[in-house]
Amino acid sequence: KMSRQTRPENPDLPTLEAWRPRTAPPAEQFIFERNPFFHRVDENGTQLPYVDRLVLNVSSPDLISAKTATGESDLQIGNLDFTDYTLLKSAEATYPINVMLWKRTLGSRVxxxxxxxxxxxxxxxxxxxxxxxxxxxxxxxxxxxxxxxxxxxxxxxxxxxxxxxxxxxxxxxxxxxxxxxxxxxxxxxxxxxxxxxxxxxxxxxxxxxxxxxxxxxxxxxxxxxxxxxxxxxxxxxxxxxxxxxxxxxxxxxxxxxxxxxxxxxxxxxxxxxxxxxxxxxxxxxxxxxxxxxxxxxxxxxxxxxxxxxxxxxxxxxxxxxxxxxxxxxxxxxxxxxxxxxxxxxxxxxxxxxxxGISQPVVRARQLRNMPEKALCGFQPTAFLGVYMPDTFWYEEGA
The missing domain is CATH 3.10.105.10 (Dipeptide-binding Protein; Domain 3)
Incomplete structure (x- = not known):
């Protein structure tokens, strides 16, 4: 429990990840801050990640699509399904979000x-x-x-x-x-x-x-x-x-x-x-x-x-x-x-x-460096992992 690198349960555990947990479970909100010792840099020598802070809120699965459609999430994949696409796409006109469709890598959706x-x-x-x-x-x-x-x-x-x-x-x-x-x-x-x-x-x-x-x-x-x-x-x-x-x-x-x-x-x-x-x-x-x-x-x-x-x-x-x-x-x-x-x-x-089902992926309009078309799944892409979230960045005023 205190030493599992794959689960951010211990804020005191040293990590090689881009962000380090600042919240010990159980909690309704988990905060991650950039790791000042993260080992990766971009092509200009700037240390990654670009984003300083992640805030993850725990919510009922039934509410996540509705909360995402009102602009409450800057980046959302979890608990969104193809049936939510119409709702999310219509919300683009009102809230500063972009809705993308990535292809699920599942052998069968159900x-x-x-x-x-x-x-x-x-x-x-x-x-x-x-x-x-x-x-x-x-x-x-x-x-x-x-x-x-x-x-x-x-x-x-x-x-x-x-x-x-x-x-x-x-x-x-x-x-x-x-x-x-x-x-x-x-x-x-x-x-x-x-x-x-x-x-x-x-x-x-x-x-x-x-x-x-x-x-x-x-x-x-x-x-x-x-x-x-x-x-x-x-x-x-x-x-x-x-x-x-x-x-x-x-x-x-x-x-x-x-x-x-x-x-x-x-x-x-x-x-x-x-x-x-x-x-x-x-x-x-x-x-x-x-x-x-x-x-x-x-x-x-x-x-x-x-x-x-x-x-x-x-x-x-x-x-x-x-x-x-x-x-x-x-x-x-x-x-x-x-x-x-x-x-x-x-x-x-x-x-x-x-x-071959499409997966809605919602991002804040100012969040940059994400592909418009991609594969999405636990394997082999680790959902967002293969697209290097440490290189995502915000464009001010977008």
Whole structure:
């Protein structure tokens, strides 16, 4: 807690970052001041950063878009979504802000993630059958989601890399991503879910109605809109869908504890990888991978917690990741990436919907040195990080 460089929790901790924290949590406002010992300079020898002080206010997620639209934020990405674009763009005429659209690097803006480690043995057995995962994917009408939620501006796709990546193949995006409820019904029948109750809901092998409780952190209205449509799609193939909302920390701990059957979240963080970037996201490597949190914890803790995978299809990914880490040539790395991406496309470990979505980025009109068009995501751009915020500056009187 006192020495984590990646979390600004201790104002007394020396740092190499451009700004140093002056506020200890918990607080409703966090202040960062320029680090007088920061090591970077511009081409003229002037020490960076240009901006002396950052003030970060904590606010309810529901209010952030409205507060940004009234000019209260000089720079905002977090908790803005594509659905806020019209409101923000209209505010440009009244307030001194500029609204830009950057492309999200996510493999899917909204993805359904079956938990292969869920504690419910009946559901765990069902979800580990690839026919069930494929059926759920084929039941989703991505064209309708794209038109209804994203105004037709997204790309209907499985959860995979984007066309901007050198590793992209159309087959990865199209795998089980077409709308085919008849085939979905056939696959579910073949998987042993061929019995139904009086209301038409399929029955699990143990006799319970096949009603999926999908967990959400409740941080995005887009997720809610998509899930409303998915509820109808699942009903067509005899599956019930109910949404449970909880705070992100609770949601995550419940997933690790096996209490979550399925969750809704983003797809791949890094949808624009190159062969030199690690494919760890495609294999169990972290406990925040909601499709296999227990297996992810096993490798994240160097095999001291969690459990090793007991599915050959998942162990294959672990082995390929280990092989990638031992490669010495780009050709080897590229081949392993394609093997893992093809395996993901075939096994449908996560169910993507639409990607290639634009992200509104709002800046004060006087804030300079930001690109008008860019990629935006946690990986590989670190949201703003790759665009060097230490070189942003204010133009007086703009």
């Amino acid at each position: 993805a359904l993630i079956p938990n292969l480690n869920c504690g419910d043995e009946g559901w765990r057995t069902v979800l580990r059958d690839v026919r069930v995962r494929r059926a759920m994917s084929l039941a989703i009408n991505r064209t309708e989601i794209n038109k209804a939620v994203f105004y037709g501006l997204g790309q209907e796709s499985a959860n995979t890399v984007l066309p901007e990546s050198t590793l992209f193949k159309p087959d990865y995006a199209k795998a089980y991503a077409g709308y085919d409820p008849a085939e979905a019904n056939r696959l579910l029948d073949a998987a042993g879910l061929d019995k139904r109750d009086d209301e038409g809901t399929r029955l699990l092998p143990d006799g319970r109605p096949a009603q999926v409780v999908i967990e959400s952190a409740g941080e995005s209205t887009l997720e809610t809109d998509v899930l409303e449509l998915v509820t109808d799609y699942f009903r067509e193939i005899g599956l019930g869908l109910f949404v449970r909302v909880s705070q992100r920390d609770i949601f995550r701990s419940r997933a690790i504890g096996g209490e979550v059957v399925m969750s809704v979240w983003y797809g791949l963080d890094n949808g624009v990888p190159t062969p030199e970037m690690s494919p760890a996201e495609l294999a169990p490597s972290s406990d925040d991978q909601y499709q296999w949190p227990v297996w992810g914890m096993y490798y994240a803790t160097v095999k001291t917690k969690g459990e090793p995978p007991d599915m050959p299809e998942v162990q294959y990914l672990v082995d390929r990741l280990a092989a990638w880490e031992m490669t010495t040539t780009e050709a080897e790395r590229t081949a392993i990436w394609h093997e893992m991406l093809a395996h993901h496309a075939d096994q449908v470990f996560t169910i993507g919907t639409v990607n």
